[in-house]
Amino acid sequence: MVDRKKIEFPEDVKKVESVGEEAEFPFDISPMYEGERIRKGEMYVELGGTEQPGFELVMALSPDEVEDMKVTVVGPDLEEMEEGKAYPYGMIYYVAGSQVETDLEPVIERRNHDFQNYLEGYMHLNQRYDIWIRIGKSSVKKGLKSLVQIAKATMMLFKNELPFIEKIEAVYITDADLVTKVLNEVAMRIYEERDARVEALHDEDVDEFYSCTLCQSFAPTNVCVVSPDRPSLCGAISWFDGRAAAKVDPEGPNRAIPKGELIDPIGGEYSGVNEFAKEESGGEYERVKLHSFFEYPHTSCGCFEVIGFYMPEVDGIGWVHRGYPEPAPNGLPFSTMAGQTGGGKQIAGFLGVGISYFRSKKFIQADGGWYRVVWMPKELKDRISKYIPDDVRDKIATEEDARTIDELKEFLKKVDHPVVKGVVRPVDGKKVTDGWVEEEEEEEVVEEEKPAEAVQPTPQPQMAQAVQYPPTQLPVQLPQLPQLQLPAQSAGGVKLVIKDAKIYIDKIVIKKPEEKKGGK
Amino acid sequence: MVVIAVTGKGGTGKTVVSALLINFLSRNHSLLAVDADPDSNLPDALGVQPRKTLGEIREVFQVSRDDMGTMNKEQWLEGKIYGEAITETDAYDLLVMGRPEGEGCYCFANSLLRGVLRRLMRHYDVVVIDTEAGLEHFSRRTISSADYIVVVTDMSKKGLATAKRIKELSKELKLNFKKIFLLGNRIVNNFGEEEIKRFADEEGIELLDLLPYSEEVVNLDLRGEPITKLDESSEYARKVLKIANKLVG
Numbered sequence: 001m002v003d004r005k006k007i008e009f010p011e012d013v014k015k016v017e018s019v020g021e022e023a024e025f026p027f028d029i030s031p032m033y034e035g036e037r038i039r040k041g042e043m044y045v046e047l048g049g050t051e052q053p054g055f056e057l058v059m060a061l062s063p064d065e066v067e068d069m070k071v072t073v074v075g076p077d078l079e080e081m082e083e084g085k086a087y088p089y090g091m092i093y094y095v096a097g098s099q100v101e102t103d104l105e106p107v108i109e110r111r112n113h114d115f116q117n118y119l120e121g122y123m124h125l126n127q128r129y130d131i132w133i134r135i136g137k138s139s140v141k142k143g144l145k146s147l148v149q150i151a152k153a154t155m156m157l158f159k160n161e162l163p164f165i166e167k168i169e170a171v172y173i174t175d176a177d178l179v180t181k182v183l184n185e186v187a188m189r190i191y192e193e194r195d196a197r198v199e200a201l202h203d204e205d206v207d208e209f210y211s212c213t214l215c216q217s218f219a220p221t222n223v224c225v226v227s228p229d230r231p232s233l234c235g236a237i238s239w240f241d242g243r244a245a246a247k248v249d250p251e252g253p254n255r256a257i258p259k260g261e262l263i264d265p266i267g268g269e270y271s272g273v274n275e276f277a278k279e280e281s282g283g284e285y286e287r288v289k290l291h292s293f294f295e296y297p298h299t300s301c302g303c304f305e306v307i308g309f310y311m312p313e314v315d316g317i318g319w320v321h322r323g324y325p326e327p328a329p330n331g332l333p334f335s336t337m338a339g340q341t342g343g344g345k346q347i348a349g350f351l352g353v354g355i356s357y358f359r360s361k362k363f364i365q366a367d368g369g370w371y372r373v374v375w376m377p378k379e380l381k382d383r384i385s386k387y388i389p390d391d392v393r394d395k396i397a398t399e400e401d402a403r404t405i406d407e408l409k410e411f412l413k414k415v416d417h418p419v420v421k422g423v424v425r426p427v428d429g430k431k432v433t434d435g436w437v438e439e440e441e442e443e444e445v446v447e448e449e450k451p452a453e454a455v456q457p458t459p460q461p462q463m464a465q466a467v468q469y470p471p472t473q474l475p476v477q478l479p480q481l482p483q484l485q486l487p488a489q490s491a492g493g494v495k496l497v498i499k500d501a502k503i504y505i506d507k508i509v510i511k512k513p514e515e516k517k518g519g520k
Numbered sequence: 521m522v523v524i525a526v527t528g529k530g531g532t533g534k535t536v537v538s539a540l541l542i543n544f545l546s547r548n549h550s551l552l553a554v555d556a557d558p559d560s561n562l563p564d565a566l567g568v569q570p571r572k573t574l575g576e577i578r579e580v581f582q583v584s585r586d587d588m589g590t591m592n593k594e595q596w597l598e599g600k601i602y603g604e605a606i607t608e609t610d611a612y613d614l615l616v617m618g619r620p621e622g623e624g625c626y627c628f629a630n631s632l633l634r635g636v637l638r639r640l641m642r643h644y645d646v647v648v649i650d651t652e653a654g655l656e657h658f659s660r661r662t663i664s665s666a667d668y669i670v671v672v673t674d675m676s677k678k679g680l681a682t683a684k685r686i687k688e689l690s691k692e693l694k695l696n697f698k699k700i701f702l703l704g705n706r707i708v709n710n711f712g713e714e715e716i717k718r719f720a721d722e723e724g725i726e727l728l729d730l731l732p733y734s735e736e737v738v739n740l741d742l743r744g745e746p747i748t749k750l751d752e753s754s755e756y757a758r759k760v761l762k763i764a765n766k767l768v769g
Contacts, residue, residue, distance in 0.1 A: 035636075240589075302625075
């Protein structure tokens with residue numbers, strides 16, 4: 001971790017220091033000024049932006065290191081700047097408080113944007129190393145003389161709005177060499193460290209997930225649950241976005257979901273998520289597992305970037321993205337599968353996801369993760385290639401290897417894909433599939449003495465039969481199959497023997513035998 | 521803030537009217553001009569070289585959002601819009617909405633855009649929006665409301681039929697506008713005048729004015745010159761100036 005300590009500046013650089021609260025400001029402070037755009041003609045100076053380096057950084061320090069309400073301006077101050085010019089700008093805040101931790105730094109830093117935009121005649125845009133500030137001429141006319149005034153107003157807002165900040169100190173740098181030096185040597189390293197932490201943040205590290213119901217106008221029962229390991233299906237919303245939106249508007253489309261009890265650590269089932277799903281889907285769904293393909297999968301809205309589809313013939317999962325126009329090896333193009341799955345339904349055997357879910361360490365981990373994946377279009381595979389484990393990357397076919405189930409079978413056999421001999425899921429070492437049954441062997445599926453029951457796949461934890469159903473407690477939802485009722489006279493029971501069967505049903509039409517009229 | 525949406529059937533001259541209104545109103549007011557018609561050429565009519573369109577920014581957002589880490593996406597979009605999409609002229613700012621969205625889900629991008637545009641617009645005295653008859657940006661709520669809707673029509677049955685549809689649509693969309701106006705354009709004879717007046721009466725839409733056919737306007741357009749070069753003492757220009765003063769007192 002980058003050491004958090006105050007930045008030291010050379011003695012010979014011009015500095016202005018000021019401690020204590022300012023009694024009055026020559027500018028208004030109000031959320032009303034958010035979005036205010038200072039046009040080029042009205043601008044006194046520009047800080048950062050496209051022409052000059054700039055950055056903003058919050059560092060959490062221990063209370064004895066922070067001198068409360070102190071400002072140091074390093075380099076030329078506003079009065080020494082030439083009107084209409086752009087200058088380098090670094091804003092550093094040291095914060096302390098019993099609850100202030102390194103993890104909170106980015107959360108606090110983000111608010112600099114909000115608070116500085118409350119200042120009349122001060123436009124703040126962007127974040128991190130991209131910041132771009134314009135100060136209006138009118139504010140300077142009204143008496144704005146020094147960045148000390150800006151810093152004091154901003155710190156006052158920080159303390160008022162975020163009371164857990166007990167002490168705050170600001171250092172604003174306008175000296176070109178020092179802005180670049182601190183940006184490269186300290187700030188960039190801290191930003192990189194934060195990004196690395198994001199990659200390492202998992203569902204178990206947080207207390208809340210976030211919902212997204214932006215799409216409910218299209219898919220009324222859809223409930224997107226956004227967790228650190230599972231971004232939204234549209235790919236747009238990460239856990240961080242959900243958190244940011246929920247803070248701004250707690251009753252809006254992104255709300256906090258307390259996780260509750262962990263029910264299934266591998267499938268990713270939480271009591272809080274289940275309750276939320278039940279409520280938001282209008283009772284339609286009672287359980288949702290975040291990292292499961294077959295068992296209580298996440299609902300699919302219609303916005304998803306990629307759809308996953310189970311292919312029983314190879315006992316593997318294929319993925320196809322919106323931009324791939326050809327049919328997948330199962331014979332269906334994206335649009336057809338999306339049409340069947342979309343609309344907020346929970347359908348075992350199909351799953352809509354966002355492209356960034358492929359980055360997740362928990363990517364369908366209940367079903368074997370990447371080791372269960374057998375096919376994806378080349379374009380998609382190339383895009384996410386670095387997230388595929390080395391030992392299976394070349395074993396996943398693309399359209400260049402296989403376009404039909406038969407070609408796919410051959411390919412998987414040739415490369416010895418895990419599905420051929422059985423998939424061991426890495427998360428707990430459990431074998432989740434038995435692999436393909438040798439074709440010579442005659443496999444019998446015998447359903448004995450099942451009188452007049454609806455034909456339902458029995459829940460099977462593993463796949464042993466030639467007719468392979470996904471291991472699920474949900475009935476496999478082929479598009480709304482009516483339950484097959486066998487004729488009543490078979491009450492004595494029937495014996496069904498299915499040998500080496502491959503069943504593909506395009507359509508079943510069941511009709512009552514029509515009574516012939518006038519035929520007697 | 522006064523928001524004026526200028527709309528009407530394609531080819532009726534709404535962009536000419538928008539450009540002149542922008543030209544006049546920006547002299548005494550801070551003004552944002554919005555080109556919300558993918559088929560129109562408001563920047564050409566104004567003689568402004570536009571920067572990126574909002575649509576282009578949204579596409580960049582769609583492809584780069586996965587790599588934003590903990591960066592705030594709303595701030596990212598706002599920065600791009602302020603920094604790369606808004607064209608600053610000496611007198612006003614111009615924002616071009618650009619082409620409609622492509623495939624995929626834009627729910628989140630549009631929801632962020634709405635917030636950014638709402639905060640942006642409220643800081644101008646006047647916002648003039650040149651928008652197509654389908655009012656797409658209003659129905660998607662990327663632009664939330666308009667105070668005045670000015671429907672431009674020429675002497676054609678279709679122009680009037682479109683005006684009627686716009687009136688119905690703007691009611692359905694609950695735009696909460698204060699008033700909807702009809703503006704006749706390229707009127708060459710009494711018959712046209714009478715027909716448009718009669719239509720306005722029947723539909724209960726206030727007729728703002730009837731603009732004459734102007735050869736100068738046609739020639740500027742044909743030569744690809746900005747309409748803002750129009751002689752301000754011409755009848756056409758004087759009439760539009762009067763309208764500008766009526767809408768924004």
